Amino acid sequence: MALRIVDYDPNDYKLAAVLTSGAGEVLEGDQKIGPVFSLFFQWAEKNQAFLRYSKSTSELVSCKITRDIEERDLSQLYVSIPLNSIKEKVVAENLFIRMVIFEVCYEFESSIIDHWIEGEEQNFIIDVPKNIKMILARKAPRSSKSDVAVDAKWIVGNEIINCFITSMGLDSCVIDCQLSPSLKGILQIAGHDFIAKVVRNWEGEKKSVIKIDFSSDYETGLYFDVYKMFRYPRLSSRTRYEVEDVLELYKRAGFFNNFSSKFDEEDKLEKIKTDWNNIKSAEHHHTADYCLEQSGKLAGTSSLAQFCQTPNLEYWVFHQLCADKELTTLEDTGTLYNWRCEYLHLRKKDSASYVWFRSESRWLERIYVKFNTQNPQLGELKTCSLFTYIHHASEGDSLNVRVYNFGDGKRAIYKDDYITAGAGPNYVHINRNMNVIICNDGDWTKVKNAANKICQALNEKSLYFRVEIDNSNPDSSIEIEPQNGTDRVTIIKKVGLLDLIPCVNHSIAVTKLKKGIK
Amino acid sequence: MDNHSRSLGGMNILIYGKDPLMPMKLEQALATAKPADEVLIDSFENYDQAYNFCKDNKNVGLVFLFENCGEMDVNSVFTQFQKLNEYQDTCFAVLLHNGMETIKGLRASKDNDSIIGYYNVNDLLDLNKTSFFMQEIWEKYQTTFEKILIPSILASTYKTIAQKHLPTEILNFGERLSVLLSGEMNVTWKESLMLKWSPVLKVLKENDQDLIKGNKQLFGLYQIVESNQNSSDLKQIAESELEIAKKISTTVQCLISSMKENKLEMVLQNAIKEVTPRSKALLRILKRRELNILEMAKASDVTTKVAQLKVV
Numbered sequence: 130m131a132l133r134i135v136d137y138d139p140n141d142y143k144l145a146a147v148l149t150s151g152a153g154e155v156l157e158g159d160q161k162i163g164p165v166f167s168l169f170f171q172w173a174e175k176n177q178a179f180l181r182y183s184k185s186t187s188e189l190v191s192c193k194i195t196r197d198i199e200e201r202d203l204s205q206l207y208v209s210i211p212l213n214s215i216k217e218k219v220v221a222e223n224l225f226i227r228m229v230i231f232e233v234c235y236e237f238e239s240s241i242i243d244h245w246i247e248g249e250e251q252n253f254i255i256d257v258p259k260n261i262k263m264i265l266a267r268k269a270p271r272s273s274k275s276d277v278a279v280d281a282k283w284i285v286g287n288e289i290i291n292c293f294i295t296s297m298g299l300d301s302c303v304i305d306c307q308l309s310p311s312l313k314g315i316l317q318i319a320g321h322d323f324i325a326k327v328v329r330n331w332e333g334e335k336k337s338v339i340k341i342d343f344s345s346d347y348e349t350g351l352y353f354d355v356y357k358m359f360r361y362p363r364l365s366s367r368t369r370y371e372v373e374d375v376l377e378l379y380k381r382a383g384f385f386n387n388f389s390s391k392f393d394e395e396d397k398l399e400k401i402k403t404d405w406n407n408i409k410s411a412e413h414h415h416t417a418d419y420c421l422e423q424s425g426k427l428a429g430t431s432s433l434a435q436f437c438q439t440p441n442l443e444y445w446v447f448h449q450l451c452a453d454k455e456l457t458t459l460e461d462t463g464t465l466y467n468w469r470c471e472y473l474h475l476r477k478k479d480s481a482s483y484v485w486f487r488s489e490s491r492w493l494e495r496i497y498v499k500f501n502t503q504n505p506q507l508g509e510l511k512t513c514s515l516f517t518y519i520h521h522a523s524e525g526d527s528l529n530v531r532v533y534n535f536g537d538g539k540r541a542i543y544k545d546d547y548i549t550a551g552a553g554p555n556y557v558h559i560n561r562n563m564n565v566i567i568c569n570d571g572d573w574t575k576v577k578n579a580a581n582k583i584c585q586a587l588n589e590k591s592l593y594f595r596v597e598i599d600n601s602n603p604d605s606s607i608e609i610e611p612q613n614g615t616d617r618v619t620i621i622k623k624v625g626l627l628d629l630i631p632c633v634n635h636s637i638a639v640t641k642l643k644k645g646i647k
Numbered sequence: 648m649d650n651h652s653r654s655l656g657g658m659n660i661l662i663y664g665k666d667p668l669m670p671m672k673l674e675q676a677l678a679t680a681k682p683a684d685e686v687l688i689d690s691f692e693n694y695d696q697a698y699n700f701c702k703d704n705k706n707v708g709l710v711f712l713f714e715n716c717g718e719m720d721v722n723s724v725f726t727q728f729q730k731l732n733e734y735q736d737t738c739f740a741v742l743l744h745n746g747m748e749t750i751k752g753l754r755a756s757k758d759n760d761s762i763i764g765y766y767n768v769n770d771l772l773d774l775n776k777t778s779f780f781m782q783e784i785w786e787k788y789q790t791t792f793e794k795i796l797i798p799s800i801l802a803s804t805y806k807t808i809a810q811k812h813l814p815t816e817i818l819n820f821g822e823r824l825s826v827l828l829s830g831e832m833n834v835t836w837k838e839s840l841m842l843k844w845s846p847v848l849k850v851l852k853e854n855d856q857d858l859i860k861g862n863k864q865l866f867g868l869y870q871i872v873e874s875n876q877n878s879s880d881l882k883q884i885a886e887s888e889l890e891i892a893k894k895i896s897t898t899v900q901c902l903i904s905s906m907k908e909n910k911l912e913m914v915l916q917n918a919i920k921e922v923t924p925r926s927k928a929l930l931r932i933l934k935r936r937e938l939n940i941l942e943m944a945k946a947s948d949v950t951t952k953v954a955q956l957k958v959v
Contacts, residue, residue: 167682199891200928201833243924254924488667488692498671502679502774512667615667615692642686 156235157260165261166203168230170196172638180210181225184238189227190214205242208253212246224255227264231631237261277358278305283339284322285314294318297359299475301328301340308337316341321351349475350413356475357419361468363461367418367430368409372402375420378427379559382451391610392519392593397556404538404556411536416557417472421452421461428456431465433472434558436483436551436565437542443480444549445473446565448558459637459646466496466633470626480623485515485597488615492640497619500632507625515612516596517562520577522584530586541586547572548579552594553587561593571600573607655684656835659704661728662690663697664713664743672772673711673743680777694724701731708732709788710740713768714752721755722762729761736795736864741784743768763787789836796865797844808858809850813903820947821846821903824940828895831932838892841872845896846903849873872896879904881918885927894929902940911944 156162169176179189192210196203208224227236237258244253278293281304292304304316308327316325316339329338343349357364367375376398379385394400408416421429429452437444450465473480486493501510532541538554552564568576576596584592596609597618621629640646660677662670670690678685691697694717701707707728716724725740732738741764742756748765756762764784770776797805809818825842834842841848848869851859859866874893877900878884884897905914919934933940 164682171683197928199833199894200932201831204931205924245925488671489696491671491689491691491696494668494671495674498668498675499678502672502675510668617668639685643689 154263155260156263162258162261163203165228165230165235166196166257169194169228172230172635175231175634175638177229178208179227179229180208181227182215182221184225188215192226194226194228203257206239206255206257208255209250212249212251215251224253226255226258231634233631234264235261236264277362279318279355279358282317283308283314284317285312294355295336297356299356299471300343301338303336303338305335306337307331307335308339318355319351321348323348323352343475343477346476346478347413349477350417350472353413353417353472353475356471357468360471361419361464363422364419364464364468365422366412367420367432368412370420370427372405374427375405375430376401376559378420378430378453379449379451382429382453384449384451384559392517393560401556401559404554407538407554408536408557411538415535415540417469419465419468421457421465423453423456423461426453426456428453429461429465431469432558433469434563436563437544437549439544441479443476443478444551445480445482446558446563447482447484448562459641463633463637467630470629474623474626482621482623482626484619484621485513486617486619487613488617492636494617495639496629496632496636497617499636500621500625500629501619503632504625504628507628508619508621510617510619513597513616513618514599515616516598516609517593517612518596518607518609519591519593520580520584521591522581522589525578525581525585527582527586530582532586539587541583543579543582545579547575550579550583550594552583552592555593562595564592564594566594566596566598568596568598571598573598573600577607653833653835655687655708656837657706658687658708658737659700659706660684660688660709660711661697661700661707662688662711663692663694663716663724663728664711665692665715665717666713666745667692669713669768669772670711673768676772676774676777677781679774680781694719698727698731701728705731705733708737708739709784710738711743711771712740713743714745714749721752722759725759725762734864737792739763739788739791741766743771745769760791763791785836789840793840796840796868797862801862805847805851805858808855809847812850812854813846816947817903817906818846818850820906820944821899823943823947824902825895825899827936827939827943828898828929828932831936832891832895832928834892834895837868838872841868842892842895842899845869845872846899849896849900874900877901879914881914881933882921882930885929898929898933906944912941915940 156165178192178194180192181189190210191214192208195207195209197205197207208226221241223238223240225236225238227234229235237260239255239258242254242256244251246252278295281292281294283290283292283304283306290306292306294302294304296303302316307330310327310330312327314325314327315322317323324342324344325339326342327337328340330336341352343352354366412418415435416433418430418432420427429450431450432448434446434448435443436446447466447469450462452462452465469482473482484497486497488494497510501508527541529545530541530543532539535554535557540551540553542551544550547570548566548568550566555561555564557563566576566579576598580592580594584590595612662673662677664670670692674688674690677688689700691700710725710728712721712725714721721742729735729738729740738761740759740762742752742762743766744752746767746769752765756765764787766780766784771780806818822843825845829839829842848859848865852869852873859869872892872895874889874897876884876887876889876893876897878897879901881898881901884894884901887894889897902911902914905911915933915937918930919937922930922934924931
């Protein structure tokens with residue numbers, strides 16, 4: 130029976146489910162194999178294929194896989210490779226194919242139906258496989274760049290070996306020297322010592338894989354700063370830029386016009402500068418802010434900030450993403466989204482990531498609904514009502530409020546069964562939206578009570594808050610501003626962060642096709 | 648709904664409604680059931696965004712409309728979208744309720760022939776059922792379109808007149824062969840419909856052209872499958888630069904001619920004797936379906952003779 134490129138099965142309908150299959154899982158039957166090939170052929174620019182002609186060889190040759198677009202069902206596959214890319218003449222009956230789609234890797238073995246040479250190409254026609262093995266769910270692949278090699282030192286006792294890092298993954302990297310497996314030592318990168326262990330080497334090759342054993346969340350941030358050179362080479366820490374330049378980018382991108390509220394302060398820009406200078410030392414502890422460059426110009430920026438924490442859980446917000454439309458592409462916007470997933474995934478503590486967005490952006494709505502449809506267990510997506518208001522402090526206590534250093538500023542957090550709240554420094558977000566109160570039972574009295582406690586703890590007469598609450602009728606004494614009628618909030622569990630990346634990338638690919646962008 | 652890559656033929660599907668999150672949830676449910684066409688499905692909660700989408704694309708053929716669609720009634724909203732379609736006759740709507748049918752919804756779907764169904768959105772969102780309901784909606788869509796294009800009385804008239812010029816068994820064989828090949832080749836739903844009618848329409852065009860010229864839409868659509876090539880070489884047809892649908896109609900005409908001359912088996916076997924995996928899809932399919940085609944030829948003959956006996 131021929132394989133239909135896209136088919137459905139009432140019991141296993143989720144095409145993208147194949148992206149979340151576990152390593153080693155074998156996909157059998159048309160209903161499971163169909164989606165893999167569907168994705169592969171749908172997104173030609175997102176796929177890669179490699180060929181091995183024998184199980185025993187490790188030589189992988191990049192190949193092109195196509196199909197006959199005139200037939201409705203997939204009955205055979207066409208594979209071609211450059212004529213001299215395989216040293217020996219292929220006499221095998223079967224080919225081993227490895228396909229990579231949206232960074233997920235599959236391998237299958239298939240019998241050769243026909244084989245010929247035409248021009249500079251060696252061509253094969255192979256059977257559609259009966260099963261496909263998910264060889265590695267490389268959701269966090271090691272990245273390498275031909276023009277990037279980072280200096281490092283491998284230190285064991287008094288012995289110091291100078292080396293280069295040639296590729297990096299989220300918790301491991303490859304260095305250009307051969308070390309004994311299981312050897313423990315210190316890998317010094319960018320002046321920081323990471324406790325590490327050799328987990329793999331290759332016989333006869335100057336190459337070893339080193340796994341890092343992070344000792345703190347701060348250390349994961351330092352590691353990410355190096356990792357991004359491979360994975361997101363155009364991304365730089367915001368601390369490298371003058372505050373004025375970044376603010377200019379926000380202005381240029383229309384961020385203030387779109388999101389500023391009636392509670393704006395006249396001296397806002399000065400206050401932002403002061404707070405941003407104060408929170409520089411909060412980087413990798415409570416914030417992460419990165420900027421994207423294009424041809425030497427600042428083109429985009431996005432941030433993460435921790436708005437609350439408990440001993441076992443950190444609450445983070447994806448916030449203040451802006452991109453200059455003239456200078457950035459959709460892929461750049463994807464970068465500004467994706468680094469945050471990897472950054473938080475790397476941290477040691479468990480986390481819940483909050484994203485507030487507006488449904489007018491169908492692109493964002495598509496990303497998060499897609500993610501939620503495919504992975505309902507990895508997060509939550511709901512409509513929400515957002516308000517902003519200024520709380521004027523009245524007499525009261527600051528019981529159960531925890532105040533801690535947030536860089537050179539202070540942050541106060543409060544959490545009970547109904548309220549999760551945090552405030553300070555005011556301009557962690559350029560519109561003070563990191564002063565957050567989330568109330569899950571619709572009671573504005575509880576919101577006011579929490580706001581008052583936080584004001585007392587920070588010794589502030591008044592504070593601006595963004596409130597998420599399912600109650601649009603607060604008592605008339607509160608001056609509020611509904612932010613938008615179409616707001617959404619999505620909460621992503623740490624375990625789901627890396628699954629968001631294929632959703633972002635797939636949504637970008639879909640949006641580009643919809644808009645005819647090449 | 649057919650799931651192959653060209654089935655919609657570039658037609659856009661629009662989802663519009665005011666219930667928060669629901670339009671995108673439906674978009675993603677449909678995209679999951681029909682991934683090859685995710686790029687053709689768009690959802691909106693904002694009327695202006697939806698309107699502009701229809702205006703910019705001009706080929707929205709199917710609208711999923713939530714009952715909660717704002718201040719305007721559903722028929723008015725749908726009419727606004729429909730009139731932006733270049734070919735208004737091919738734009739239909741499916742009305743959606745949230746679990747409870749309403750009198751307003753029932754009335755709207757009764758009053759407007761272009762509303763082809765009234766569904767519970769939760770059924771469509773249930774990923775175990777999405778494909779089933781999409782298939783049902785798609786069949787209704789095509790049936791409604793076919794009825795508008797060729798109403799049943801007209802259909803029998805066309806067939807009766809065509810039978811005056813070509814034996815019924817040959818027409819039946821042509822129709823069945825077209826359906827068989829359309830089911831194996833990557834054609835759009837419109838091409839598939841026109842291929843089914845192509846043996847009849849070809850005869851009418853050659854003998855009673857005025858009859859179908861009067862049906863401008865049908866005549867226009869027939870052009871997408873009509874081929875003026877009269878080749879008797881199936882290999883040449885398969886390897887030609889013709890579009891897929893035209894290759895099929897030319898192949899059908901070739902086999903109809905050979906059937907008329909009692910050479911069907913010979914022509915078919917000549918074409919497929921050298922078919923290899925490198926051969927074009929059409930030839931590989933003819934080889935795979937050789938027995939079916941020969942059986943169809945015999946069955947058409949027998950069916951016609953039985954029908955003639957009944958008349959006698």
